[in-house]
Amino acid sequence: MLEIRFHGRGGQGAVVASELLAQAVFFDGKVAQSFPFFGVERRGAPVTAFTRIDDHPIELRSFIEHPDVVVVLDPGLLRDTPVTGGLKPGGLLLVNSPQAPGAFSLPQGGTLATVDATRIAVGRKVGTATMPVVNTAMLGALARVTGAFTEASLERAIVAFVPSHPEENRAAARDGAESVRMEPVAPSSRPSPPSEEAAPLPFPEGPVASLPSNILHTSSWRTLRPVIDRDRCTRCNFCWEFCPDDAFDFDAEGFPVVKLLYCKGCGICATECPPDAIQMVTEA
Numbered sequence: 001m002l003e004i005r006f007h008g009r010g011g012q013g014a015v016v017a018s019e020l021l022a023q024a025v026f027f028d029g030k031v032a033q034s035f036p037f038f039g040v041e042r043r044g045a046p047v048t049a050f051t052r053i054d055d056h057p058i059e060l061r062s063f064i065e066h067p068d069v070v071v072v073l074d075p076g077l078l079r080d081t082p083v084t085g086g087l088k089p090g091g092l093l094l095v096n097s098p099q100a101p102g103a104f105s106l107p108q109g110g111t112l113a114t115v116d117a118t119r120i121a122v123g124r125k126v127g128t129a130t131m132p133v134v135n136t137a138m139l140g141a142l143a144r145v146t147g148a149f150t151e152a153s154l155e156r157a158i159v160a161f162v163p164s165h166p167e168e169n170r171a172a173a174r175d176g177a178e179s180v181r182m183e184p185v186a187p188s189s190r191p192s193p194p195s196e197e198a199a200p201l202p203f204p205e206g207p208v209a210s211l212p213s214n215i216l217h218t219s220s221w222r223t224l225r226p227v228i229d230r231d232r233c234t235r236c237n238f239c240w241e242f243c244p245d246d247a248f249d250f251d252a253e254g255f256p257v258v259k260l261l262y263c264k265g266c267g268i269c270a271t272e273c274p275p276d277a278i279q280m281v282t283e284a
Ligand code: SF4
Pocket: 225, 226, 242, 243, 244, 245, 246, 247, 248, 258, 262, 263, 264, 265, 266, 267, 268, 269, 270
């Protein structure tokens, strides 16, 4: 059995990636199981999804604690989430990154692979420039580096189950397969992040649901930040009212100011602002 764990953020398509992978596996005549795990938070929150692949019926129903493969859709998660926790020695870590595999480490040894899925998604217009949906590019790369499912079946699954822009998504999958870079890495004495050893189940969502953002700084989730256009702002305070993380202060003139330490980039303030005075921009 091959066990794959996806780590992404809400809006990046981690859950759809695990489902599309399962469909591609079915088209290959194998058996697959896929399911997500996420907390109560919205866009920008960490999301975990799982896929099992086998030639025989799969009886297991548990979360995947010791995956053969970890797929990271947002490289920012590597900073503060133990995404490689439990990864089997000799396993594969595939990261969405423009950097070469050598920029990352895998102390237990195995294979590192990188693909610039964000650039591919933006170029193929999958999602938007500020919220590219990187899942199909990542799946194309995953097909190429694991050989666990065929690229033809992946494209078939995309056409059958992706309702929006299937041709662009197929192209993104092909780009991902063609541009993925892979390097075997020997076990090293380089220390792994402490949290990697400390957390056998690498799911940050539990504490997220139980702690307010002034204690658990969810700003580390942010891929987008709100920028306020003071010329349009009417000082109505709606943004402050709707922000789930109390991430607004006001300056001496009554204009809202975002407290970036607490802002997780969910975009609710931009959605609720009556005069569209808030734009969500990509984090530098
Ligand atoms: S400031 Fe806006 S983007 Fe940030 S957490 Fe609050 S509502 Fe979400």
